[in-house]
Amino acid sequence: MLDLKPDFGGFFKDETFVGDFTFANSPSAVRRFPFPFDRDQYMYSVNIEPHVPTRPGSVLEHAFDIDEHYVSEMRDRARVLARDPLRCQSLPHMELAGWDLVELIMESLSRDYPQWFTLERSGNDWHWVNKPLGIDQRFTFLDPSTLPYGPMEYITRQMQGDFTLQDERDGNLWVDAGMVTTQADWSLDFDIGMNFFEWHAPVPLAHEKGIFDRALKFLLKLQHGAPVRRFNWTMTVNPLLDTAPETYPEWGPSKTTLTQANLGAKQHLRVELQSLFRLPRSNAIAFSIRAYLGSFQDLVTVPKWGRRLHRVVRDLHPDLAAYKGFLRNRDAMVEWLSKYDDGAPTSPGIWPED
Amino acid sequence: MSFPPSIKSRPVYGVLSPRPGQAHLIIADGEGAGAVADLFASGPGIAERAHVLYTPGPNGTDDWAVIAGLGAAQAQRAASVPTLLFRLARVLLDAKAGTQCYLAGSEGLIGQAERDLMAQGVPHQDIQKEHRGSTVRRVQCVHCKGVTENVRTDPFQCSHCGLHLFVRDHYSRRLAAFQGVCIDAEEPGNIPPPVEKFA
Amino acid sequence: MSVAKLLVRVAEVEKINDLITRFRFVARDGGLLPAFSGGAHVVVEMEDHGTRRMNPYSLSGDPEDRTGYEITVRRDDAGRGGSIYMHRHVSPGMEMVISHPVNLFPLDGRAKKHLFLAGGIGITPFKAMIHQLSHIGAKWELHYATRNPALCAYGDQLKGPVHFYYDDLKSFIPLRDLLARQPLGTHVYCCGPKGMLSWVRATAAELGLPEHSVHFEEFTAPQPGAPFDVELTLTGKTIHVPSHQSLLEAMEANGVDAPYLCRGGACGQCECQVVKAEGQILHRDHWLTDEEKASNSKIMPCVSRFEGRSLAIER
Structure with missing residues (x-):
């Protein structure tokens, strides 16, 4: 087993995403929060752009963002998996894609965060050190018997955010593997094996708009060495990363607990930084779905975000509010947010300082 | 019969039509026997290379006599779907790549046979499927993972964990089941009366 | 992109x-x-x-x-x-x-067995596939036909379940028997001359092999042809396509960028809408449907050409 011997050091926070919910963003984490709305309205679009490093200090500085919540998020993932191992599955033909993902992540992290991660390679003999999690692993690349888990599970137990691996066949993408414990209410166990359209079938409005046809066409030409990214978002009551359908009866009741007094602290905007990488050996596509939680009271400390969040939530198409699961609380959210919207114009783009 | 338009994960069915093949593997339940009879009528060469596996439908329809009268090279009647699937596993052990697969009858039988064929490497796009007869559903409870067979109402009570579930059109080929999700998760006890939707 | x-x-x-x-x-x-x-x-x-x-x-x-x-x-x-x-x-x-x-010619990892059918230079993708399958221990079999032993590239390096055939020696792939005896779950891959592809396609269909388990490498090298002119309506240029250049290459030479992945008529990326075609489009791709080709509404500039009075496309 992967024994976590976490070293929080001076940077990583010791916090929980369940029960007493001690999760909180530091002031600098609030400033670098990936606020997803670049204008005052929201509707689906194929908002995909090249995933190139940009803005030092932001979540887009590196291929994969490691932040102050890293160690605690990995502890939360281990907790979820111990309870329900079906949250991580890989169909048998996806093992090679799992190795591709091991290579991609280990190369990226050791390049971008050498103070925390190191990778030494001699042919297929690899030596991986993950200091924050206390992991020191020697293994043989492409030999699963040398790792404590399958390759995808091994590396994604050490990565913030969910991952799915899509096999490309018959002009479609098939979600044939995944590690899914920080999801916006979808079940890997149910959806694994589906194609791109089936997997997204429950999403309202977007099929009719041709969003998925265009997105698939775009993704099929995704090339190795040229990853892309987009943002998606939803709403979550309490900083609960694991809003899974499996445990819906446990967290569903929290949606009825909001009051004007507690809403700013309890209601979180949940943003997914989604990045997609073509994998070299398997020709599969890795889909990284990195979730960030920001409480309303933290977000409105940036005046531009407070104004814009109010307008987006107020004017959102009701089908989308229902699909994202917050139709019940929308009026309360708008009431609370209205205090932070003086009607002043907002500047284009997502960054607080622009 | 045809189902109303739905989301993209909901299975759609066609009409069985004869295709060239070294062997014809035909799996049916209940009223699916009629679809098999129509297939044989439109493809005179099929019978001599056909292997039919049949079981009564979830509504009790047993048209074995129709199947038995078709003159298939091989035909067996199984007492239940699980029994049929054991017979299917044996057939697939030494089946050849040039085997045409045809499924007919209820969604539960079609889905489970498709799942087992896929597991042996038959691309699901190349399996012909025709729905006939009962529209009861096989539903997986997303919470306890238990599958309830022959669901007739929406919502219904999970036969394993007892939660009240609404029935989605979201369908998993791998599980051969529709998805059931707790209907009163946000307000426990607020359960609408069940409506008979599937017969 | x-x-x-x-x-x-x-x-x-x-x-x-x-x-x-x-x-x-x-x-x-x-x-x-x-x-x-x-x-x-x-x-x-x-x-x-x-x-x-x-x-x-x-x-x-x-x-x-x-x-x-x-x-x-x-x-x-x-x-x-x-x-x-x-x-x-x-x-x-x-x-x-x-x-x-x-x-654009990937292995299907779900296959219980991979059956490779190579004709001539069509051996190249299979050589890489065999390496890859050997690393992961999957089951494969190669049937490789060339004109004669002297033209059998890499014949001495290919080890394992490999069968050679030579046209000059009147030895041919026993295709019908070979396909008929494959177990369920076999995926068939074919790369070779056009005639071989059609032969495999027809035989597999006749035996009832599932369409989605038979794969073809369908690259076409662009063929030369008569020169022609084309109007690019979005860029407002009219360009000349010489006989030894493809329409795609001529566009690029004139500073008009078009997306591509394969440059061989298979990937669909460079597809262009035809605005006007007074004459005959010589469709040579594997991307457009027969109806699209017949209607002359689209053209794949990487391989297809034109003969006639005037052609205008959206680019």
Whole structure:
């Protein structure tokens, strides 16, 4: 087993995403929060752009963002998996894609965060050190018997955010593997094996708009060495990363607990930084779905975000509010947010300082 | 019969039509026997290379006599779907790549046979499927993972964990089941009366 | 989306036989190249005395060998000159530019068994696939037909369940029996001349093999033809397409960028709407449907040409 011997050091926070919910963003984490709305309205679009490093200090500085919540998020993932191992599955033909993902992540992290991660390679003999999690692993690349888990599970137990691996066949993408414990209410166990359209079938409005046809066409030409990214978002009551359908009866009741007094602290905007990488050996596509939680009271400390969040939530198409699961609380959210919207114009783009 | 338009994960069915093949593997339940009879009528060469596996439908329809009268090279009647699937596993052990697969009858039988064929490497796009007869559903409870067979109402009570579930059109080929999700998760006890939707 | 490029140097040029030469590329910076998947190709850029050629070639080496890429090129004396350029002008030490590997002929990992049918130079993707399957221990079988033993490239290197056939010796792949005895779950892959592809397609269909388990490498090298002019309505240019250049290459030579992955009529990326066609579009791609071809509403500029009075396309 992967024994976590976490070293929080001076940077990583010791916090929980369940029960007493001690999760909180530091002031600098609030400033670098990936606020997803670049204008005052929201509707689906194929908002995909090249995933190139940009803005030092932001979540887009590196291929994969490691932040102050890293160690605690990995502890939360281990907790979820111990309870329900079906949250991580890989169909048998996806093992090679799992190795591709091991290579991609280990190369990226050791390049971008050498103070925390190191990778030494001699042919297929690899030596991986993950200091924050206390992991020191020697293994043989492409030999699963040398790792404590399958390759995808091994590396994604050490990565913030969910991952799915899509096999490309018959002009479609098939979600044939995944590690899914920080999801916006979808079940890997149910959806694994589906194609791109089936997997997204429950999403309202977007099929009719041709969003998925265009997105698939775009993704099929995704090339190795040229990853892309987009943002998606939803709403979550309490900083609960694991809003899974499996445990819906446990967290569903929290949606009825909001009051004007507690809403700013309890209601979180949940943003997914989604990045997609073509994998070299398997020709599969890795889909990284990195979730960030920001409480309303933290977000409105940036005046531009407070104004814009109010307008987006107020004017959102009701089908989308229902699909994202917050139709019940929308009026309360708008009431609370209205205090932070003086009607002043907002500047284009997502960054607080622009 | 045809189902109303739905989301993209909901299975759609066609009409069985004869295709060239070294062997014809035909799996049916209940009223699916009629679809098999129509297939044989439109493809005179099929019978001599056909292997039919049949079981009564979830509504009790047993048209074995129709199947038995078709003159298939091989035909067996199984007492239940699980029994049929054991017979299917044996057939697939030494089946050849040039085997045409045809499924007919209820969604539960079609889905489970498709799942087992896929597991042996038959691309699901190349399996012909025709729905006939009962529209009861096989539903997986997303919470306890238990599958309830022959669901007739929406919502219904999970036969394993007892939660009240609404029935989605979201369908998993791998599980051969529709998805059931707790209907009163946000307000426990607020359960609408069940409506008979599937017969 | 622009095509990601790799800067390479030619490390080896080896004549395999009278028609076929193997080229090995290494990274100019001395580093490792990305691993790739069996069946992938790279687009090789050639500066052929003022004409820029960009030809796709399957990678034929070991996908796990990141120290270099290998392609295997058959000289086509009747072609437009790309393969002739490779054979005559490319020598060790030369610096070249290639695309990142792209795979339009992938293995289906779910297969219980992979059956490869190669004709002539069609061996190249299978050589890489066999390497890859050997690393992961999957079941495969190769049937390889060439004109004669002298033209059987890599015949001495292919080990394992490999069967050779030679036209000149009247030995042919026993296709019907071979396909008929394959177990359920077998995936069939065919790469070779057009006639072989049609033969395999028809025989597999007749035996009832599932359509989605039979795969074809459908690249077409662009063929030369009569020169023609074309109006590009979005850019407002009218350009000339000489006989030994493709429409796509002519657009690029005139500074008009078009997306592409394969440059061989298979990937669909360069598809253009036809605004007006007074004459005959010579469709040579594997992308458009028969109806689309018949209606002359679309053209694939990487391989297709035009004969007639005037052609205008949206680009």
